[in-house]
Amino acid sequence: MGTPLTADQLVSALCAEGVSVTEHPGWRTRNRNHKGPWGPVHGVMVHHTVTSGTASSVALCRDGHATLPGPLCHGVIDKTGRVHLIGHGRANHAGAGDDDVLAAVVAERSPLPGDNETSTDGNRHFYGFEAINLGDNEDPWPEAQVEAIARAAAGICRTHGWGAESVIGHSEWQPGKVDPRGPIGTKNGPALTMNKIRARVAQLLDDDKPTTPAPAKPKPKPSGKVVDLSRLIATARRDPAASGAPVSYAGARIVEDALAAEGLLAKKYADGHFGTATVTAYAKWQRRCGYSGGAADGIPGRASLDTLARRHGFKVAA
Template sequence: MATAPTAATFAKALRSEGATVVEVGNWATHNRNHKGPWGPVHGVMIHHTVTKGTATTVRMCKDGHSALPGPLCHGVIAKDGTVHLVGYGRANHAGLGDPDVLAAVIAERKPPADNEATVDGNRHFYGFECENLGDNKDPWPPEQIEAIVRVVTAICRHHKWGARSALRHLDWQPGKVDPRGPGMDWDDVLARVTKRLAGDKPAPQPAAPAPKPLPKPAKPVVDLSRLVAAARSNPAAKGTPVTYSGVRTVEAALVDAGLLAKKYSDGHYGTTTVTAYAAWQRSKAGGGYRGKDADGIPGKASLKRLGDRYGFTIVD
């Protein structure tokens, strides 16, 4: 567990490790922190962009696109090895991933196969996008691989982490394949990071290194759009109701608020849950809504209030 350094210290650490760094626009304050926390940080994640051309790639990673707002990472590693810093703070790069993988990164051991996506990776990882088409044909030049090694080493050195605090996107989220292609040998990258960490600043070997602490259990994440879909379909009982696991999270919060009997916390957003959520909307803690604004269908503001009080976060 670690607190990210200031943007200036972050850039200095990269340069101190020999990386060629370009600071792009307002990168130091460009982030998605209004959508949720960034930190504690536990590792650094490497991606490929599926793009061609450094200027286009850097612009996209800084600004994002219609489906995903920027920044999409903290830095872009170009083909020539230049590191373009485009954001600092929470960035849209990792998405939801496997809690067992997070535990392995914290313990600095080889991650298991990822098979679920329930933990907010944008909160816990530095992210670097590497310019590559991702077609398993586009090569990774030696200069780009060396820059990856130096970036990972710089961050690990700052936080006193080992090389296993680095991971690939494909290690984190089911269905992802990045980074891949000719010249990308992840085991070699980790070996080179380990060598740099050990060789540049040798230190006596401790008799019994203290393990990194396990993370506190991550807060559940509730997707607002999926929750609303479930809320609108189930009470109507027309056709097949929409199911969503986040309903149980919300129902558990309503139970804790004393608005829903525990026996109705069943994952079905039926009329009883609608009535309980409407009571939350009308309550002072839920926002004091009235009329159509207290219809029992979750809105962003009332759901955030519920999550802040009863221990879950929302995405929309």
Template sequence: MADPLSASALLDALRAEGVTVVEVGTWRTHNRNHKGAWGPVHGVMIHHTVTQGTDRTVQICRDGYASLPGPLCHGVIAKDGRVHLVGHGRANHAGLGDPDVLDAVIAERLLPADDQATVDGNARFYGFECENLGDGEDPWPDAQLTAIERVSAALCRAHGWNQRSVIGHLEWQPGKIDPRGFTMDAMRSRIGARLAAKAPSAGTKPVVVLSKLVAAAKKNPAAKGTPVTYAGVRTVEAALVAEGLLAYAYNDGHFGTSTVAAYARWQRRCGYSGRDADGIPGRASLARLAARHGFDVTS
């Protein structure tokens, strides 16, 4: 149980966890607070949107419908891993849910079956809608799953919660199926592993040494296994994952062929072509990646 984070504190927490944030309009003051309380908050709820296309999804989640006004969540997690903040305060995302589930979330223990709908979840949970058709066929890219993990971990860190404070809509309200396509138990395992790692240090940024990164990019593809030849590789790979250019499985500290190919795609996104998009980092392209993902670059 906690007071909700301020808009600025929420933004800082997400960025500190490595989330790529897009601020949508007047999100800081867009809410349904006139309809009821916002807080105390007890956890994070994950949904899927049953929509396709990021722009349309963000617009729907911000504005809502005639029968259900927006915001429909606090943030939209797009397939490319970007998190579009659309509201801050009470949002129409959770609806009525099971009081026994709420008690379990507060106690951070295993969830019971949800068979009641009597407690207002809109007052008690942060809500994140994930761009997905929810048909069990629409894929969940690694960048999107990583963003769900990071968003959840960021809020858990900020409030001193563990991974059991993160639930799916299907675990809260009878009859709901979202999110469909991955299990919340698997996602909570990922969140728990992230929380077990060292928390981000306030006011500090990772530093990537360009010369060491270039040496790794030239040496690693021919190396056997997945040696971590330079720790800064992980920082760059995490940024490429967040950009949707590298599969999560390859965020391993080895600047191998998959990472070279991903970095080449980043270079092309920056406007380079031909030999200038060969997957070997250059200062300008690396600086652009660093600016977007919160690390510094030195020679």
């Protein structure tokens, strides 16, 4: 049992466990809380999307459809193992399930009882992750995606002080559901099972500290640096072929330094002139934030700049 993690705590839990995270615009306030409370939370539920393609899958899970409004989960896990955060709060992912299963999860008791009832509101009590897979029992699960599922679940469990028994599949909660399922690695690979995911979660939790591919970067302290969005946009639209002093706008250098730290811009172009290279780099950042097409034109917008600012310790002024 636990109080749901705040948005910042959720991001920290995932990143500390070595998960690659993309925060999509508006995710921190996108939820179904008007339909009922979220919490107390008791566990993490794993689903498959029955879709292919990252952009379309994220859009579907974010927006839902006519008979099932979004968000349909808290995070979408793509084939590369990246977690796309799209919602925070109550989400339409678990539906009504078995109260005996919930009692077993709360008690961290295994094996789970069979799910033969739809008597309990799962959307209230579980974090939900939709992993991109056709769900036809043939679409393979890449190793990186399976590892990300386990790490995302472990990060949340570690933060709440839960064990691996707090991680379940949709098929274990609601009668008639089969997710997640399919072969690991190749079409002829071993079957993905929740027991395998829980075993990996248990391995991760067995360490005193998170096992990460690389140390998680500490959250930057506020630097006192401020970027004026309107001045930045004007500078970006001018696209000056300039270098040296005076710079086009000092705030452009702050943003360029952040883009360079993200690996999107060569440091030699972090010069205070928001030129072609910086516009191209910012477009890559927008796509990383979930934008596409004309919305990823390299001209900064408030949501994408706010996300960059949070990661690199500067403030944005309108």
